[in-house]
Amino acid sequence: MVATHDLNDQALTLALTDEHRMLRDAVRDFAQKEIVPIAAEYDESGDFPLDTIRKMGEMGLMGIEVPEEYGGAGMDALSYVLTMIEVAKADASHSTIVSVNNSLYCHGLMKFGTEEQKQRFLVPVASGEKIGAYSLTEPMSGSDAGTMQSRAVLNDAGTHYRINGRKSWVTSGPVADYIILFTLTEPEQKHKGVSAFMIDTSLPGFIRGKKEPKLGIRASATSEIIFEDYDCPVENLLGKPGDGFKIAMTVLDAGRIGIAAQALGIAEAAYEASIQYAREREAFGGPIGQFQMIQQKIADMKTRIEASRLLIYNAVLAKERAKKDGGRYTLEASMAKLFASETATYVTDEAVQIHGGMGYSKEVPVERYYRDARITRIYEGTSEIQRVVIARNELGLR
Numbered sequence: 001m002v003a004t005h006d007l008n009d010q011a012l013t014l015a016l017t018d019e020h021r022m023l024r025d026a027v028r029d030f031a032q033k034e035i036v037p038i039a040a041e042y043d044e045s046g047d048f049p050l051d052t053i054r055k056m057g058e059m060g061l062m063g064i065e066v067p068e069e070y071g072g073a074g075m076d077a078l079s080y081v082l083t084m085i086e087v088a089k090a091d092a093s094h095s096t097i098v099s100v101n102n103s104l105y106c107h108g109l110m111k112f113g114t115e116e117q118k119q120r121f122l123v124p125v126a127s128g129e130k131i132g133a134y135s136l137t138e139p140m141s142g143s144d145a146g147t148m149q150s151r152a153v154l155n156d157a158g159t160h161y162r163i164n165g166r167k168s169w170v171t172s173g174p175v176a177d178y179i180i181l182f183t184l185t186e187p188e189q190k191h192k193g194v195s196a197f198m199i200d201t202s203l204p205g206f207i208r209g210k211k212e213p214k215l216g217i218r219a220s221a222t223s224e225i226i227f228e229d230y231d232c233p234v235e236n237l238l239g240k241p242g243d244g245f246k247i248a249m250t251v252l253d254a255g256r257i258g259i260a261a262q263a264l265g266i267a268e269a270a271y272e273a274s275i276q277y278a279r280e281r282e283a284f285g286g287p288i289g290q291f292q293m294i295q296q297k298i299a300d301m302k303t304r305i306e307a308s309r310l311l312i313y314n315a316v317l318a319k320e321r322a323k324k325d326g327g328r329y330t331l332e333a334s335m336a337k338l339f340a341s342e343t344a345t346y347v348t349d350e351a352v353q354i355h356g357g358m359g360y361s362k363e364v365p366v367e368r369y370y371r372d373a374r375i376t377r378i379y380e381g382t383s384e385i386q387r388v389v390i391a392r393n394e395l396g397l398r
């Protein structure tokens with residue numbers, strides 16, 4: 001890996017246009033009116049919020065960067081980030097579903113799909129009519145993503161790959177109509193033997209496994225998926241045989257910017273609740289916000305939130321540049337994801353502390369923010385993996 005851009009040599013030039021502001025305000029309005037009132041109930045039940053996801057599809061939010069001719073909204077990387085922040089601020093579960101649909105599924109198909117694959121698998125998902133997912137992880141293969149055990153074997157006629165194996169932690173696995181699946185076609189070649197397939201979940205041999213009982217983002221359904229002699233037509237191969245690992249990593253670069261934006265949205269929600277509480281809650285004869293120990297927390301929370309935003313905007317710029325020059329934005333995406341996710345866990349923890357006993361109660365959303373934030377340091381590459389990616393880039397190592 002090599003460093004993609006020298007951050008020392010560029011100024012941040014990102015301006016919100018009127019369209020960006022209109023989009024942000026529309027998403028904020030929708031999220032505050034339609035998602036906030038149901039977030040606690042869906043967190044409790046763990047049900048999938050299909051109605052609000054469908055409405056977001058109608059608003060163009062399930063395929064934000066996908067061109068209109070493929071069912072999307074034809075907007076840019078900043079629009080996606082602004083959307084993710086506003087949705088996550090209302091409810092992290094909703095934003096997880098939006099994120100996987102947009103930046104793992106749609107982005108992967110846009111970049112690597114054939115015209116036929118786009119027509120069949122992208123149009124219905126980008127328009128929000130169907131739900132897309134991405135499946136890389138297996139029970140024995142998480143951070144070390146190249147070591148999977150599932151297999152796809154081409155039949156003698158060369159018409160179908162027969163897929164067998166078990167995948168885990170599939171976001172939207174219990175409901176997805178289509179999935180980008182990564183599995184081994186040439187096991188002896190390790191990561192160079194991974195291939196990517198478009199999976200139609202209505203075909204025989206596709207089985208939805210156990211739903212994960214999670215600490216947070218409980219309304220974002222996560223499950224295992226199992227393949228038992230699933231016959232995948234060769235035309236559903238995404239890219240060439242052996243391209244799978246690179247496709248998975250390329251797509252995760254986009255995904256990590258989305259998770260960074262999600263983390264920022266959760267942190268902002270926890271921060272705003274803390275400001276309000278610090279103004280209203282009285283102790284020792286006045287609002288707790290007058291005490292320096294609370295003020296120190298507020299100052300550190302705010303500073304880390306704004307630093308996260310700058311790293312995310314920096315990653316957005318790098319992604320837009322990459323759209324033009326075909327380059328990578330791995331470093332920028334990993335830095336944004338690392339810092340924003342660690343900020344989200346820090347800010348939500350301090351928010352609970354500022355709220356005291358109330359922060360531990362389900363009567364206010366702060367405890368949900370605290371639980372939801374935790375996943376952002378784990379999925380789409382743990383903080384440890386982001387540090388590996390960043391350091392390898394800087395050291396020029398592989």
Ligand code: CAA
Nearest residue numbers: 136143145146169170171246249250330379380381385398
């Ligand atoms: N873009 C394009 N290509 C890339 C790349 C990227 N970002 N990163 C690596 N590659 C390429 C390399 O250039 C290399 O290519 P060559 O073989 O041609 O030289 C190849 O991929 C292998 O790269 P590495 O040697 O660096 O691979 P590695 O085995 O050491 O792994 C890793 C690197 C960064 C640790 C990677 O395995 C990784 O990111 N692991 C974490 C996986 C992850 O994020 N999983 C989450 C899954 S999604 C999820 O969370 C569920 C959900 O639904 C949300």
